[in-house]
Amino acid sequence: MRKLEDYIEIVGTDIISEIYRKARKLYTKHILHINSTYQGGGVSEMLVSLVPLMDDIGIYAGWRILHGSPDFFTITKKFHNGLQGATINLSEMKKRLYVQTNENFSIFTHINHDCVIIHDPQPLPLIRFYRKRQPWIWRCHIDLSEPQSDLWDFLKSFLLKYDVVIVSSEKYKKADLPVEQRIISPAIDPLSLKNKKLDNEDILKLIKKAHIPTDKPIITQVSRMDQWKDPEGLLEVFNYVKEKVDCRLVYCYNTAPDDPEGMMIYTRVHHKAKKLIEKGDVIFVIGNNNVLVNAIQRFSTVIVQKSIREGFCLAVTEALWKKKPVVASNVGGIPTQIKDGENGFLLDHTDAKGFADRIIRILQDPKLGTEIGKKGKEFVRKNFLITRLLSDYLDLLNDVL
Secondary structure (H helix, E strand, C coil), X not given: CCCHHHHHHHHCHHHHXXXXXXXXXXXXXXXEEEECCCCCCHHHHHHHHHHHHHHHCCCEEEEEECCCCHHHHHHHHHHHHHHCCCCCCCCHHHHHHHHHHHHHHHHCCCCCCCEEEEECCCCXXXXXXXXXXXXXXXXXXXXXXXXXXXXXXXXXHHHCCCCEEEECCHHHCCCCCCCEEEECCCCECCCCCCCCCCCHHHHHHHHHHCCCCCCCCEEEEEEECCHHHCHHHHHHHHHHHHCCCCCEEEEEEECCCCCCCHHHHXXXXXXXXXXXXXXXXXXXXXXXXXXXXXHHHHHCCEEEECCCCCCCCHHHHHHHHCXXXXXXXXXXXXXXXXXXXXXXXXXXXXXXXXXXXXXXHHHHCHHHHHHHHHHHHHHHHHHCEHHHHHHHHXXXXXXXX
């Protein structure tokens, strides 16, 4: 289990000392995080590092997973889509199942902590089923810029009891929500299996094991099979790139128990890419193995993120940390991480030819990719590592406790 002192060589003694100082007034406080899955997404990846670090500096931090049926997660996936602007049918039956699942979970989930931090919409209604005696914080990791209005009104009824709402971008703050709203950017753990340094020999072994040929440049997108990640649009981009440069596209996709749409979207994309798959030019790799994802990102020549909506996108952060040139959509939290033309490229998500042009430039000019990659890593080191996230949470806890 990693300890805070393990990060000294990466971020320096001043930052580590400051974190210890901020923790002094929080010794022995009990903090509880609740979300809906222990794997397969950025939230769980952050919590698996953040919670032990909180414990290491003297806080009693816990982490619980909301239990729900497949029907519940089908509904909450629709809620996720609705919050990001999709049109959904918000029926009374969906509302009842959503609330009932949270009530059932509350019966056998006893909360006597000093602060409760709820992550994303799935466990949001839990607050209704407890006698509130401590601050409750809702941490939303998704894009709230244009939520479906009736869904937002429904969820807002639960939010009114919360003390603080955390979002990832200024544009996600809601003027109609009379609750304190703060911005805390997500972060990666540079010492996790997904982000730690790998020897070239180990990278090549993992690439070979994943049946990825090494004779051509690799373009990779790491993401769930999700409509908001635009995997079909990425295929269009790749077709443009292939006209100029002989290369391969890797879909490194992960799955999660709280995302029932993934297989349906995978099947659709796989069918559209059938001819390219048969030629060996498009490869699908299940990315639930973090070391494998690490190796694929490090082996790739270009990382792409052609999202339509993004809360923040830690896949971009991971790629930047590995000194990889990133070509990404100018949406959500991605522009927080990439300064166009400096440490990566940003484009309108509808501009397939623009995406292809930037990718081709990098493939044809390796020096450009190297220069961009170095700047990307340094930007992440200063702004988006787990130590900074821990420090931000300590600031928040010191204010509410």
